[in-house]
Amino acid sequence: MLWCTAMTPKLSDRTRFRLEHNLLARAVADARRPLVDLTESNPTRCGLSPGGEMLGELAHPRGARYEPVAIGMPEARGAVAAYYESRGVQVDPERVVLSASTSEAYGWLFKLLCDRDDAVLVPQPSYPLFEYLATLEDVRLAPYPLLREERFRVDLAALERAIDERTRAILVVHPNNPTGTFARFDEAEALEHLARRNGLALIVDEVFGDYAWGALPGDRLPTFAGRANALTFVLSGLSKVVGLPQLKLGWIVANGPGTALEAAFSRLEVIADTYLSVATPIQLALRAILDNRAGVQGQIRARVADNLAALDRALADHPSVRRLPSDGGWSAILEVPRTRADEAWAELLVREEGVIVHPGWFFELDREGYLVVSLLPEAFPSVIGPVIARLAEG
Ligand SMILES: Cc1ncc(COP(=O)(O)O)c(C=O)c1O
Known part of the structure; x- marks a missing residue:
């Protein structure tokens, strides 16, 4: 068989994804300490698994x-x-x-x-x-x-x-x-x-x-x-x-x-x-x-309610940071001082507090001044106080 010069196969235009790391991803990659991830919304990584009874049915x-x-x-x-x-x-x-x-x-x-x-x-x-x-x-x-x-x-x-x-x-x-x-x-x-x-x-x-x-x-x-x-x-x-x-x-x-x-x-x-x-x-x-969903749903609801209560306690002392009203779900939107861009806030929280949050643009919030946190993580109450205090400093 004769070998010829290799041609790289063409890939589809629709998969021309933007793959470069943004500021936040770089800050996370560069962090030198364990981080608390307040973007985590996978219940099985938040200590909320329903246990064997359900899976036994498989x-x-x-x-x-x-x-x-x-x-x-x-x-x-x-x-x-x-x-x-x-x-x-x-x-x-x-x-x-x-x-x-x-x-x-x-x-x-x-x-x-x-x-x-x-x-x-x-x-x-x-x-x-x-x-x-x-x-x-x-x-x-x-x-x-x-x-x-x-x-x-x-x-x-x-x-x-x-x-x-x-x-x-x-x-x-x-x-x-x-x-x-x-x-x-x-x-x-x-x-x-x-x-x-x-x-x-x-x-x-x-x-x-x-x-x-x-x-x-x-x-x-x-x-x-x-x-x-x-x-x-x-x-x-x-x-x-x-x-x-x-x-x-x-x-x-x-x-x-x-x-x-x-x-x-x-x-x-x-x-x-x-x-x-x-x-x-x-x-x-x-x-x-x-x-049998009542058990795990009860656990998830209790976690969301506890973390929400911890968030509201932290916010009570810092009127410059607010939680937007909501009817439900697993996340909260924080309205934060617009002293820096959302991405810069998120990067700063990784660096100074060891906590990951989503900048508002991730969810297509149409202007600066918003961060989004998941209400599922177990460690939420232990980190949210310092996070809110830091945001309030501007
Ligand atoms: C609003 C919404 N729809 C759909 C999904 C994806 O769900 P699934 O795991 O069933 O693909 C998510 C996951 O977070 C979600 O937030």
């Missing part, structure tokens, strides 16, 4: 057989419907699709709804993974603002202005990460109306739906599941519902006006069939895992 002997079902095994989809029923909502198990994660479900929905360069409207601020999920499907993200002064209510006028002929879906994170806002009933209706009038689907990410801080105010919608005013896909999964991301099980609950729903669902079924990504043992164990 050893079901039927797991030895492989009988794939595109949208997920009927008993597993029934378990998802039972989960919603226990929350007072009727969901048809025939309109549930299982995936390996919510992130994968997003990819499937973008494939279902969008051609190359079609657009999905996404809230700002919000969870940072969307940019990657959309890029990987050649989908364009168009931001719509949430109004900070109105507890991050959707700016409906701006949302409507952002719709163009290439828009295919409105994405709602409910409650939003990191703002923790649940939609008001009137807001949900307005979103559905807009979606329907413009021929758009609603994609509603409810991974934090079980984590309201106390009773939800009467004007807030607990879930979009079961609502059929527009073609709606509600997403959730075990990574937040039982704090076990490693089980790799998420779901889509589809609902909407008859013909639109049927057409979309039959195509979604083909997409799911192409991947068959959910493992059999987790499907067999799903019922028991969801039925």
